[in-house]
Amino acid sequence: MRPLTDVMHEAKLLFYSKRFDDLVRTFCMNPYGVVVKEKHKDFCTVNGHSFSTKKSNNTNFAILASTTFTEPFHEPIAYGRYIAKLVNLLGEGIIVQRLGDLLQGRRSTAERIKKGSVKPTLTDATAGDLSFAIPFRYISDILEMLEALDKIVPGVYSTSTLLYGAEVKFYSMRLKLTNNLETEVKNLFAAGDGAGITRGIIHAAVSGVVAAREILKRMS
């Protein structure tokens, strides 16, 4: 990943998949980082981070495919949870699979992963088969994106690339805000992920500045 991460620590790349025309994007890119388990109340998902002092040999990032459901379905959070729980059920937690095994339609095993050139940074993930738990639509979106990404970062679409699942983002809560991020309650502002308007560190920080500038203006 260095051709990309040496230039830009966290590249945000957007892609429209050919088969489904879904918006697919990279998220949470962590050069020399580690994959981590994100614990929710009754299931776990995948996330990742980099340390400022410790470096791994890997770069990890998420690939997210966005879905907006149409009538009559309006339970996107339940849907995301369901997928995460299905992965947990099959893998007793997080599942890790080599890209090469997924493409060959077979599960990964601990032995196959050991043979690969990429060493897992999340060591308690279960080697398995993500295609049993993640809908075909998302598997297809992810594979198309990785294949496209291989043109920018040759090698990313290789047998040893490790895929961890599932990463699920829940973004349906959104407060009603003005352009200055004021809520419907006068002089009450909301910024960052909690307000449902951002999904990452930079945007959350910028949204804080937007709200702070307006508050300062009113105070002076």
Ligand SMILES: Cc1cc2nc3c(=O)[nH]c(=O)nc-3n(C[C@H](O)[C@H](O)[C@H](O)COP(=O)(O)OP(=O)(O)OC[C@H]3O[C@@H](n4cnc5c(N)ncnc54)[C@H](O)[C@@H]3O)c2cc1C
């Ligand atoms: C493991 C992980 C990895 C991530 N990696 C990336 C990445 O690589 N790149 C990226 O762009 N984004 C990443 N994100 C997302 C990013 O961290 C968030 O988008 C960002 O932190 C949101 O900032 P925020 O200030 O809105 O909220 P937060 O950072 O969540 O801050 C909210 C704060 O409010 C505090 N709080 C909550 N409730 C109360 C209360 N009742 N009273 C007082 N304080 C309270 C919390 O303790 C917390 O400190 C990652 C997230 C996780 C969990």
